[in-house]
Amino acid sequence: MNLVECHGLSKTYGSIRALDNAELALESGRIIGLAGPNGSGKTTLIKILNGLICPDSGSAAIDGHEPDKYTRSIVSYLPDRDYFADWMKIRDMMDIFSDFYADFDRAKAEELCKTLELNPDMRIKTLSKGTREKMQLMLVMSRKARLYVLDEPLAGVDPAAREFILRTILTNYNENGSVFISTHLISDVEQVLDEVVFLKEGRVVLHRNADDLREETGRSIDECFRDMFRYDAWKEN
Amino acid sequence: MFGKLLKYDFRSYFKTLLPIWGAILLLSVINGFTLPRLELPSVEGSNAFFTSVLPLMLFVTSFIVMAVTTLVLIIQRFFHGLLSNEGYLMFTLPVSRSQLIGSKVFVSVMVQLISAAVVLFSMLILGVILGRDSFLQFIPTAFSKVFEIFREYPNESWTVILIGMEIFVLALVSMAGNALHLYAAMALGHLSKKQKVAVSVLAWVGLNTVVSNVVIRLISLLFGGSFPDWLHMEELKDALPILLFAILASALLDAIYWAITEWILQRKLNLE
Numbered sequence: 202m203n204l205v206e207c208h209g210l211s212k213t214y215g216s217i218r219a220l221d222n223a224e225l226a227l228e229s230g231r232i233i234g235l236a237g238p239n240g241s242g243k244t245t246l247i248k249i250l251n252g253l254i255c256p257d258s259g260s261a262a263i264d265g266h267e268p269d270k271y272t273r274s275i276v277s278y279l280p281d282r283d284y285f286a287d288w289m290k291i292r293d294m295m296d297i298f299s300d301f302y303a304d305f306d307r308a309k310a311e312e313l314c315k316t317l318e319l320n321p322d323m324r325i326k327t328l329s330k331g332t333r334e335k336m337q338l339m340l341v342m343s344r345k346a347r348l349y350v351l352d353e354p355l356a357g358v359d360p361a362a363r364e365f366i367l368r369t370i371l372t373n374y375n376e377n378g379s380v381f382i383s384t385h386l387i388s389d390v391e392q393v394l395d396e397v398v399f400l401k402e403g404r405v406v407l408h409r410n411a412d413d414l415r416e417e418t419g420r421s422i423d424e425c426f427r428d429m430f431r432y433d434a435w436k437e438n
Numbered sequence: 439m440f441g442k443l444l445k446y447d448f449r450s451y452f453k454t455l456l457p458i459w460g461a462i463l464l465l466s467v468i469n470g471f472t473l474p475r476l477e478l479p480s481v482e483g484s485n486a487f488f489t490s491v492l493p494l495m496l497f498v499t500s501f502i503v504m505a506v507t508t509l510v511l512i513i514q515r516f517f518h519g520l521l522s523n524e525g526y527l528m529f530t531l532p533v534s535r536s537q538l539i540g541s542k543v544f545v546s547v548m549v550q551l552i553s554a555a556v557v558l559f560s561m562l563i564l565g566v567i568l569g570r571d572s573f574l575q576f577i578p579t580a581f582s583k584v585f586e587i588f589r590e591y592p593n594e595s596w597t598v599i600l601i602g603m604e605i606f607v608l609a610l611v612s613m614a615g616n617a618l619h620l621y622a623a624m625a626l627g628h629l630s631k632k633q634k635v636a637v638s639v640l641a642w643v644g645l646n647t648v649v650s651n652v653v654i655r656l657i658s659l660l661f662g663g664s665f666p667d668w669l670h671m672e673e674l675k676d677a678l679p680i681l682l683f684a685i686l687a688s689a690l691l692d693a694i695y696w697a698i699t700e701w702i703l704q705r706k707l708n709l710e
Contacts, residue, residue: 214710215631251530253709274532284526286519288453300442301531 202265204229204348204379205250209259211403212245219245220256221403227379227396229347234390234411234422235383237400238430243383244281246400247352250381251278263348274303277346281353283333285325291336292321298340310343313373331358338366342373349374351382355389363389388423397422399429439533443541450519451511451549458504459556465497466560470567501557508553512546512617513624521628525709535703539621539696546617547610597675604681611688618695619645625702649694653687 205227212220220242227233237243248254249261252268263272285294291314298305314321317335328336338354354370355363363386371393374380384390391397397414399407406429407414411422418425475490520528520538528538565573588595623645627638 248709253526253529253707255705255707270532270534273530276530278526278530280526282523282526284523286450286524288450297446297527300445301439301533 203227205261205263205381207246207249207259207261210246210249210256210261211258212242212249212254212256218403220249220259222259223400223403223405225398225405225408227381229379230377231395232380232382232393233396233398234387234394235381235398235400236385236387236422236426238385241400242403243400244352245403247278247350247381247383250350251276275347277302277304277341277344277349279337279341279349279351279354281356283330283337285333285336287324287326289325290321291319291323291325291328294325294336294340295321298343302344304345306343306345309373310339313339313343313369317369331362334358338369342369345375345378347375347378349378349380349382351380353383353385355384355386360389367393387426388421391422394422399426401430439531440537440541443531443533443537444545447515447519447541447545448548450515451545454507454511455504455549455553458500458507459552462497462500462504462556462560463563465493465500466563467567468493469497470564473564473568504553504556508549511549513620515546516542516617516621517624520703521624521634521709529703529707529709535700539699539703542621543614543617543696547613550613550616551610594674597678601674601677601681604678604685608681608685608688611685611692615688615692615695618692618699622695622698625699628702628708629706645695645698649691652694653690656690657687 203226205225207223207225210220210223210225211218219240223242223246225246235243235246245254249256250263250268252273261268263276266272295307295310298310299307311321313319317339319332319336319339325333325336334354341349341351349370351370354366358366367390370380370382382390387397391411394411397407397409397411398405414422414425420428472490472493518524519542569576620642623642624638626641626645627634627636630637
């Protein structure tokens with residue numbers, strides 16, 4: 202059975218069609234990149250998988266379940282924004298994760314805090330945007346999840362930090378699980394991807410094994426992405 | 439998991455309310471000593487303001503602050519805690535939607551109860567300090583009077599106790615209803631793309647009218663259009679079925695508000 206299965210997923214916001222009959226199947230034990238220009242539906246797809254948005258039609262399932270209590274216990278989700286109550290301390294958030302997620306590894310979280318130079322006794326209110334992002338990454342990667350869904354973890358950070366974030370993800374994820382990572386910075390992640398999914402105007406227009414795609418086209422995934430979305434980039438500029 | 443949700447929700451309320459409750463109790467002690475000076479003619483002029491009028495003003499203000507803060511927190515812990523950015527965490531925890539709502543309702547009822555208890559307790563403190571010995575003597579006298587009445591009129595006393603218990607349950611159901619009414623309105627507001635706050639306010643006003651009408655129609659359907667005989671009050675014990683009826687009708691309202699909230703959070707959630 203596939204770890205993730207989406208059939209005919211559609212979602213509109215007013216007159217904007219965010220997802221248009223999207224089809225997707227992801228296996229376990231893979232690192233999958235979800236790429237597409239801004240507004241292609243990446244975040245909408247990810248939110249549906251996490252039960253934060255209800256689709257207009259179609260179905261999404263993780264390990265055979267529609268997003269529910271069970272799927273939330275096996276999915277570790279990094280959203281595109283921070284979700285902290287800022288009166289808390291970093292340690293309070295670690296307590297919440299320990300309380301609710303059976304797969305949360307507290308020792309690993311403490312260790313990651315040291316690596317990422319996070320002081321657990323700091324109040325979230327006082328943290329910079331970058332430190333909040335590091336903290337969220339620490340929490341999400343300290344779980345031994347079946348599926349990590351990471352929404353643009355590299356967006357808005359400088360190239361040196363990108364490498365650091367990527368290394369944190371790769372050295373900490375549960376290797377029996379899958380990582381589904383959305384980005385439009387393909388060149389930064391392409392070396393670690395097993396598969397790529399291209400999303401265009403709410404549709405899955407390509408889903409291939411990364412090595413096969415490179416071999417068949419004789420180009421990098423980044424070049425394939427630029428070719429496919431050149432028109433969209435021009436349209437946006 | 440429900441217990442863990444409660445822990446998290448209690449903390450988010452207590453960090454704001456504990457200092458207010460503490461301030462009220464402290465002000466009741468201060469006023470116990472400063473209130474008697476209020477009756478004395480002011481000899482020192484401006485000093486009287488600081489030693490008696492100001493503490494009284496602060497005491498009264500603290501009750502208003504507590505009531506407003508409790509209401510604002512009930513709204514804010516649902517709106518910010520679930521329907522805004524914090525919702526990205528709460529809705530991805532391995533708990534059900536009904537557990538999320540249940541925890542919010544339970545904690546909101548508890549803080550309303552504690553707020554009411556703080557008011558009573560502050561009055562008691564004030565009474566003890568103001569009345570001193572006479573107040574402390576009054577308490578055992580009052581208790582012995584109650585026991586005396588209980589011995590003389592056991593049946594009526596039991597009725598009064600039962601009525602008291604029913605009023606307490608009705609208060610709990612109404613407190614839950616206050617919160618659920620607000621939650622259902624905010625959930626309906628969440629359905630709006632752009633005017634979430636305005637729609638929530640309209641929904642709060644509209645829900646009351648619509649849902650009360652539905653409940654009244656349901657009741658008249660059940661009793662064939664006329665209120666049953668047992669709802670007439672002639673003796674004290676007649677209050678028992680009337681209160682029970684009020685509890686059931688309020689509980690039905692609560693259930694409707696809960697169903698609306700849960701259905702929207704389950705089927706129409708849209709954290710954009």
